[in-house]
Amino acid sequence: MKPHTALITGAASGIGLALAQRMAQAGHPLYLTDRSEEIFKVADALSAHGTQVWAGTADLAIEADLKRVARDALDKLQGCAILVNCAGMTLKVNGGPIPLEDLDIDAWERLHRVNLVAPMVMCREIVPQMAKAGYGRVVNVASRAGRMHVPPAGLEYHASKAGLIGASRALAGIYAKHGVTVNCVAPGRVDTPMCAATNADLLAQAKAAIPAGRFASADEIAASIEFLVSPGASYITGSCLDVTGGVYMN
Incomplete structure (x- = not known):
């Protein structure tokens, strides 16, 4: 696969980190962002593969942070051919979903800003440049909770991931004629900090x-994303790839 410039959110751990490792090894120039300062250590480590890796911190619930890192990425990468929105959050109480009667609207809104609004803001800042260039690949990491009822996940998480799948399909329909594909990956249970x-x-x-009979590794989800941004997936857009070990079969 020819190296392409790529921006990955949520790249300090979990699926985002696994994807960054794969793409650095393949020689893609990268811009990585995360809320954690660990993202700078990740970038330094991945630079050892010989590719260029930049990093920036951002609170994805804050639009100004999103705009700043997107514009910094476009500047550092001199354009962006691949955008992967991996960052996400969930709300838990005693390790389980928050009951409806206890759901705090401020917490609901923050979760939606991270899980749904942030990917769309990143698309707003990056995708028009892709369209102008005539080439782009966008993958948004959703969840099987956007496709089916998942008892350990809360109402707010289900809603945010279902919204992300729907918004991604809408973008796919708008930008397909410009050479930009937009897809989702919907993981099942993955062995990550979340x-x-x-x-x-x-x-x-x-x-x-x-x-x-097992959970997925972060690298297995990253491999699925890597396929969707590859030339082999050039005729796939508006799709949601379910990587669930058979829990969800569409």
Whole structure:
């Protein structure tokens, strides 16, 4: 695969980190962003592969931060051919979903700003430049909770991920004629820090329901994303790739 410039959010851990590692090894110039200062250590480590890697911190609930890192990425990369929105958050109480009657609207709004609004702001800042160049690949990391009921996930998380899938399809329809594909990956349960925040009994129940009998690794999800941004996926747009070990079969 020919190296392309790429911007990855949520790249300090989990799926974002696994994807950054894969893409750095393949020689793609990268701009990585995360809320954590760890992102600078990640960038330094990945630079050892010989590719150019830049980093910037951002609170993805703040529009000004999103605009700043997007514009910095466009400047550093001299354009952006690949955008992958991996960053996300969930709300838990005692490792499980927050009951409806206890749901705080401020928390709901922050989660939606991170899980749904932030990817769309990043698309707003990056995709028109892709369209002008006649080439672009966008992948938004959704969740099986955007496709089906997932008991350990809260109402707010389901809503944000379903919205992300719908918004991605709308963007795909608008920008396909400009050479830009927009797709989602919907992971099932993945062995990441976000997964670790879930109640142990709920995790055991979740694993028992997976036909594959295990959780995914972050690298397996990253490999799926890597395919969607590759030339082999050039005729795939507006799709949601379910990577769930068989829990969700469409």
